[in-house]
Amino acid sequence: MKRHILGLAGASALAIGLQTGAALAQECSVNVGTLYPTSVDWGRPIAETALWVGEMINEAGGVDGCDVNMILRDDQNDGRVGVDAARALVDIDQVQLLIGTVSSGITIPILTSVTAPAGVMQMSCCSSSTRLTEIAASGEARGLWFRTFATADVQAAVAAMLARDAGIESITVVYKNDDWGQDIGRMAAAAFEAVGIEVHASIALNDAQPSYRAEATQALRDQPGALYLALYPTEGISFVREWLGLGGTSVMIGANSLRSDDFRTTVGLANLGDFIGTDTSSPRVPSAEAFVDAYAAHFGSAPSGPGLANSFDAAAIALLAYHAAGRDATGTEIAAQVPRVTDPDGEAIPATVEGFAQAMAILSEGGSVSYQGATGAVTFDANGNVSAPAVSWVFDDSGMAEQRYISLEEVSGFMASIN
Amino acid sequence: MIGVVSYLTFFLTMAGIMAIITLGLNLQWGYTGLFNGGVVAFFGAGAYGTMILGGPAEPGQFGGFGLPYLVALGGGVLLAAALAWVVGLLTLRLRHDYLAISTFGVAVALESLARNSQWLTGGARGMRGFPRPFEAVIESNFLFGVVFLLIVLAVLALVWWGIERLVHSPFGRALRAIREDETAARALGKSPTRLRLWSLVIGAAIMGAGGGLYVSYTAFVSPQDLLPILTFQVWAMLIVGGAGNNRGAVLGAVLIWGAWTLSGFALTRLVPDSMQLDAGSIQYILIGTLIVSMLLWRPEGLLPERISNPRNTTVAKAAHTSNKE
Numbered sequence: 001m002k003r004h005i006l007g008l009a010g011a012s013a014l015a016i017g018l019q020t021g022a023a024l025a026q027e028c029s030v031n032v033g034t035l036y037p038t039s040v041d042w043g044r045p046i047a048e049t050a051l052w053v054g055e056m057i058n059e060a061g062g063v064d065g066c067d068v069n070m071i072l073r074d075d076q077n078d079g080r081v082g083v084d085a086a087r088a089l090v091d092i093d094q095v096q097l098l099i100g101t102v103s104s105g106i107t108i109p110i111l112t113s114v115t116a117p118a119g120v121m122q123m124s125c126c127s128s129s130t131r132l133t134e135i136a137a138s139g140e141a142r143g144l145w146f147r148t149f150a151t152a153d154v155q156a157a158v159a160a161m162l163a164r165d166a167g168i169e170s171i172t173v174v175y176k177n178d179d180w181g182q183d184i185g186r187m188a189a190a191a192f193e194a195v196g197i198e199v200h201a202s203i204a205l206n207d208a209q210p211s212y213r214a215e216a217t218q219a220l221r222d223q224p225g226a227l228y229l230a231l232y233p234t235e236g237i238s239f240v241r242e243w244l245g246l247g248g249t250s251v252m253i254g255a256n257s258l259r260s261d262d263f264r265t266t267v268g269l270a271n272l273g274d275f276i277g278t279d280t281s282s283p284r285v286p287s288a289e290a291f292v293d294a295y296a297a298h299f300g301s302a303p304s305g306p307g308l309a310n311s312f313d314a315a316a317i318a319l320l321a322y323h324a325a326g327r328d329a330t331g332t333e334i335a336a337q338v339p340r341v342t343d344p345d346g347e348a349i350p351a352t353v354e355g356f357a358q359a360m361a362i363l364s365e366g367g368s369v370s371y372q373g374a375t376g377a378v379t380f381d382a383n384g385n386v387s388a389p390a391v392s393w394v395f396d397d398s399g400m401a402e403q404r405y406i407s408l409e410e411v412s413g414f415m416a417s418i419n
Numbered sequence: 420m421i422g423v424v425s426y427l428t429f430f431l432t433m434a435g436i437m438a439i440i441t442l443g444l445n446l447q448w449g450y451t452g453l454f455n456g457g458v459v460a461f462f463g464a465g466a467y468g469t470m471i472l473g474g475p476a477e478p479g480q481f482g483g484f485g486l487p488y489l490v491a492l493g494g495g496v497l498l499a500a501a502l503a504w505v506v507g508l509l510t511l512r513l514r515h516d517y518l519a520i521s522t523f524g525v526a527v528a529l530e531s532l533a534r535n536s537q538w539l540t541g542g543a544r545g546m547r548g549f550p551r552p553f554e555a556v557i558e559s560n561f562l563f564g565v566v567f568l569l570i571v572l573a574v575l576a577l578v579w580w581g582i583e584r585l586v587h588s589p590f591g592r593a594l595r596a597i598r599e600d601e602t603a604a605r606a607l608g609k610s611p612t613r614l615r616l617w618s619l620v621i622g623a624a625i626m627g628a629g630g631g632l633y634v635s636y637t638a639f640v641s642p643q644d645l646l647p648i649l650t651f652q653v654w655a656m657l658i659v660g661g662a663g664n665n666r667g668a669v670l671g672a673v674l675i676w677g678a679w680t681l682s683g684f685a686l687t688r689l690v691p692d693s694m695q696l697d698a699g700s701i702q703y704i705l706i707g708t709l710i711v712s713m714l715l716w717r718p719e720g721l722l723p724e725r726i727s728n729p730r731n732t733t734v735a736k737a738a739h740t741s742n743k744e
Contacts, residue, residue, distance in 0.1 A: 039699030048696055071687055074699025079644050083637060084433060084680040091426035092684070105545060105643025112547070112638045117560045131544045131639075138548070177535065179543035179641075204535070 028066040030327055032319070033089035035082065035100030035110075036311075038074040043102060045303075046125060046311045047072060050099055052298060053315035060356035063319060064327040064364075075101050082106035086114040096331045097322055098122045099315055102307065104129035104179055111135060116142050121331035123318040125149060125311035128180040130187075136383035144335050146384040148310040148317070148375060150280035152184035152230075152255075157415045158278045158390040158406060159228060159253050160191035166276070168251065170198040172224040174215070174239060176231050176257075177204040184230045184255060192228070194418035200224045205235045216242040226251040233260040240267050250274045264395045272395045276403070280388040287350055291374035294352065309374035316351055317341050317371055317378065324363040342379045343368035387412070421561065428564040430680065432636065435571040436629050438672035440649075441656045442578050442665060443625030449663035449724065450586050451618035452598035454515050457506075457522035458626055458650040460529045461499040465627025466634040466644060467533065467540055468498030473635070475548045481539050488552045492631040499627020500620050502529075507619040511612060523647070530645040545641025549634055571632055575669075578625050582665055585621070594618055595726075652679065659713045661720025670721055678709050 034050050037043030054070035062068055071093050075082030082101060089095045098115055100122075101107050107127040112135065115122040124147040133151065135141050163171060171192055175185030181204070189199045200222035203215050216239060219227065227243065229236060229252055236258050244250065250271055256279035264272065291312060295303040303309065317338065322329065324337035340346070341359070346368035349359040359369045370377055381387045390406040440462060447453040473491025476483030486494070502525075510521045533540040540546065552570065557563045585591050596604040597611045605611055634640045652675065660671020682705050686698040694701075713720075 037699070038696055039703055044696060051695070072695045072698065073683055073687060074702060076648075076699065076703075077643075078646070078648055079637070079641075080433065080633075080649075081680065081683075084430070085683055087429045088426055088680070088684050091422040091429070094422055103643060105641040108545065108547060108641070109637035109639045113551075113636055117563070129544050131541075131547050135547060140548070177543070179545075182537065182542050182544065 028327065029069045030063045030066045030322065031069050031071055031089075031093045031095045032322070033086070033093065033095035033098040033100070034070050034072045034315075035075050035085055035089065035098060036072070037077040037102055038072065040077050042305055042307075043077070045305050046102065046307045048299070049295075049303075049308050049311040050125075050315040053312055053319065056353050057316075057319045057323075057356055059353045061360060063323045066327045068319060071095070075103075075106050077103055077106070079106045079109055083109050083114060086110040090114055090118050090120050096120055096329060097318055097334055099318055100124060102126045104132065108132065108135065111141055111145055115331070116140060116144055119331045120144065121146075121318070121321075121335045123147065123314045125314040126307040128152065128183070130183045133383045133385060136385075141384070142332070143384075144331055146314075146318070146335070146338060146380055148313045148373075148378060148386055149307075150375075150386045150388050152180065153187050153415065154280050154388060154390055154411055155255055155278045156184050156187035156191050157418060158392070158411065159188050159255070160195045160197070160418065161406070161414050162276050162278065162392055163192060163197055163226065163228075163253055164195040166226075166251075168197055168226045170200060170222075170225045171228050171253075172200045172219045172222060172226075173202040173228045174219060174231065175202065175204060175229075176235060177206045181205075181230050185228075188228050188230065191418055205231060205239060207235065209235070209238075211242065212239040213242050213246075215239065216246055216248065219243065220246050220248050225249065226253065228252075229254040229258060231255075232257050233263045236263055237266045240271075244271055252276070253278065256280070259393065259400055261399060264399070269395055269397070275395055277393040277395075277400070279391050279393060280386070287372035288374055288376060291351060312351065313371075313373035313375050313378055316356070316373060320356070320359055320363065320369075320371065323360050337363075338380060340368040341371050342377075344370055344377065344379060346370040348372050348377070425561050425564060428561075428568050430677070432564070432568045432571050433680075434673045434676045435568070435575050436632050436636075437653065437656060437676050438669045439571075439575050439578055439632070440626045440629035440653050441660070441668040441672040442575075442582055443622040443629070444653050444657050445662060445665060445668040446582055446585070446625065447618055447622035448657065449668070450591060450598065451594045451615060453511075453615060453619055453622075454519040455522050455619070455622070456519035456650060457524070457526035457529075458653045459645055459647060460506075460522070460526035461503060461623040461626035462630040462633070462649060463526075463529055463533065463640075463645040464499040464502045464623075465495040465630030466640045467495070467546070467630075468627065469495030469631035470546045470549055470634050470640050471539075473549055474546055475550070477541070477546075479538070480541060480546075482546075485550075488550075488635065492628070492635065495631035495634075496624045496627045499630065500624040503620045503623030504616070507616040511615050511619065523650070526645070526647060526650065530642050533645055534642040541641075543642055545639060545643070547639045549638040549640075551638055552635055567636060574628055574632060578628065579665060579669070582625075590614075590617075652676075655710050657720075658718075659710065659720060661722040661724065663724030664720070664722045667720050667722030667724075674721075675710075678706055682706065 036047035038047045054068045073085035104127040121144045126149050136145050173185050173189050175181040189202050192199050251274045254277045320341045321337040322334050325333040348370045349355040351373050362369050389408045390411050391402050392404045393400050393402050447455050469491045471482035472484050472486045472494040534543050593609045601611050656671040656675045661667025682702050690698050
């Protein structure tokens with residue numbers, strides 16, 4: 001047994017040695033840590049998308065002329081494993097940029113105990129917790145933290161705006177019982193009250209229950225004028241069918257998570273005439289469609305599954321900022337260049353290899369660009385959150401249709417008025 | 420080079436925390452024969468207890484007392500012990516697999532409680548901002564890692580010393596007597612119920628210390644940290660290392676945590692680029708293979724229990740352990 005272990009160790013040492021030799025032979029390369037739950041079914045395509053961006057950047061000339069070496073680690077969706085992998089990337093691979101991860105319960109300990117203390121920039125596609133905003137606001141993140149996930153506060157505020165405009169007087173909030181659902185449910189309830197709408201109750205739905213009849217009955221007791229739904233399609237379908245079956249109102253406002261054909265067809269278009277949805281940014285911008293086409297061309301199927309567009313933008317913005325900061329930049333220096341990549345007044349560049357090459361040329365000359373990504377033209381606020389315009393949408397015969405565009409100024413003004 | 424040293428410092432810190440928890444389980448299973456299937460519940464009680472007592476105040480939330488570090492850590496340990504005492508009173512009449520299932524249920528219930536009691540635990544968002552010990556006075560990130568490792572090693576040494584004292588005392592012999600033959604122990608005037616409860620409570624307090632140390636390193640705790648995978652990891656550590664032997668428990672913790680994390684690191688270097696996406700799954704296969712191989716070839720663990728009584732040989736002990744599986 002002992003001999004086997006020694007043999008294995010020898011082989012790995014040899015392989016590591018060979019790898020180092022190969023790396024030295026190249027002109028230069030830049031290590032970038034990529035940490036996603038690759039062993040989880042929905043995590044794998046998110047990681048795949050990030051690696052694809054690395055390939056595109058290399059095709060476009062690499063970060064400051066150096067090949068990007070995307071080192072991928074699996075966080076196993078486990079906090080301790082994720083923190084360890086991040087430590088190895090930062091300490092041993094000496095990365096200055098870490099892209100990841102999905103679950104807020106892993107992203108946060110990495111930010112507070114690994115990347116921020118070490119001065120490494122961290123950009124996530126999909127972590128939704130409002131704790132991250134608090135950490136950034138407290139200064140604990142040292143300005144090194146960004147995420148391309150649009151936080152729930154915009155949607156919660158827009159829901160209140162739409163409810164007020166629709167003349168709704170009382171509402172019951174129904175939310176998915178996870179960190180995202182608890183956040184958006186709480187913020188929506190506060191926003192409704194701020195515009196003078198009575199909130200009867202906030203009801204949590206746990207995952208994977210066989211029936212939500214008890215919760216629907218509880219909601220019905222108050223006879224609310226409308227429902228606010230922060231649910232995913234699976235429990236959304238189940239709950240809304242119970243709710244309508246019991247005779248509840250068909251006036252509903254839903255978060256973007258219900259923007260699903262499954263929800264539309266299973267609940268039935270006939271029952272969704274009074275449904276209004278909210279969403280952040282505008283997924284119908286040309287760059288978003290371009291992303292769908294490019295993804296389909298590269299992977300052979302359209303992007304379906306959560307977080308793919310966000311993962312693409314997270315990797316692209318981070319790597320372009322790295323390029324702008326130069327190959328020897330520290331995490332702090334890379335983070336400082338992010339506004340030059342997402343400058344609304346900069347040259348608009350598409351998310352293609354040619355676009356990246358064009359952007360890198362402009363950035364090298366000291367100019368700034370407006371990256372038109374898979375989720376639209378993203379900008380970040382002081383806490384690393386995406387500031388985005390909002391839309392309302394409805395279900396129709398062909399699927400989902402945008403109803404009203406609410407500009408960034410209008411969203412910010414309304415949010416300031418209710419806080 | 421300093422990077423490698425820095426990573427090793429961190430690795431030993433985590434392995435040390437896992438070793439502390441494994442020592443707690445060793446007292447319960449290795450010396451007393453209690454099948455605790457809810458290790459993560461006591462880890463979590465220690466983690467949340469420490470965070471609530473030592474963390475910063477939050478609007479609309481209980482806790483945030485900002486107490487000194489040792490008081491907070493001690494409170495976490497006491498909370499884990501209190502939880503074990505209640506659980507023990509309710510479940511210790513149960514044996515082996517029944518005890519395992521009920522303690523597993525306690526762990527799931529605790530995770531659900533943490534996820535839903537927003538006023539107490541922050542709900543799914545977790546709790547943040549624990550002031551890491553000495554971080555304010557140590558400027559260097561590397562030096563902080565070294566100091567924290569020393570804290571963990573000090574707790575590990577204390578726990579080791581305490582358990583060694585305990586199991587070599589008459590109390591420890593009574594625990595083993597209960598494990599081997601409860602009726603005989605009762606006939607000798609020992610109270611199995613009381614002794615089993617003590618073993619469960621002390622073991623749980625040790626696991627709680629592990630949880631408290633973990634939360635004071637990451638400065639954050641959430642329900643994500645209460646998933647059953649931790650229970651599984653700690654059991655794997657104890658079985659591979661050798662139940663009933665403290666050196667085995669620590670060795671197993673270091674080896675399994677090493678296999679769990681270093682395999683991921685090694686795979687990024689060994690696997691060709693085209694297969695990087697599969698590295699995570701390959702890692703799971705490697706970990707599983709390692710544990711299964713150990714069970715097949717060395718079911719008594721790398722360092723099996725040694726009992727000074729010459730009539731009770733190691734071989735007999737090994738047979739006994741495998742019978743219990």
